[in-house]
Amino acid sequence: MARPLPKDLEARIAGAAKRAEVRSVGVFGFMLGTAFGFGLGASFFSVIGGSVFFIIGAGGVAALWFLASKRSKKK
Numbered sequence: 001m002a003r004p005l006p007k008d009l010e011a012r013i014a015g016a017a018k019r020a021e022v023r024s025v026g027v028f029g030f031m032l033g034t035a036f037g038f039g040l041g042a043s044f045f046s047v048i049g050g051s052v053f054f055i056i057g058a059g060g061v062a063a064l065w066f067l068a069s070k071r072s073k074k075k
Contacts (some may be wrong), residue, residue, distance in 0.1 A: 027064070034060035 005013075038060065042053050 025066070030067075031064065034064075 038057055041056065
């Protein structure tokens with residue numbers, strides 16, 4: 001098991017760690033919501049062709065990539 005961090009270092013990195021945790025939970029929630037919404041939409045509109053569902057899924061992935069690239073440019 002790793003040694004605990006010194007108190008001054010812990011206080012200095014606490015804000016960054018909290019923001020990173022909130023961001024990771026947000027991205028996970030976005031992915032889960034996209035998957036759930038995609039499945040719910042597919043169950044309601046099964047009459048529509050499969051290409052529409054592919055476009056919706058690709059849009060969700062593109063949105064994730066856009067948000068990730070926007071975040072990486074800020075560093």
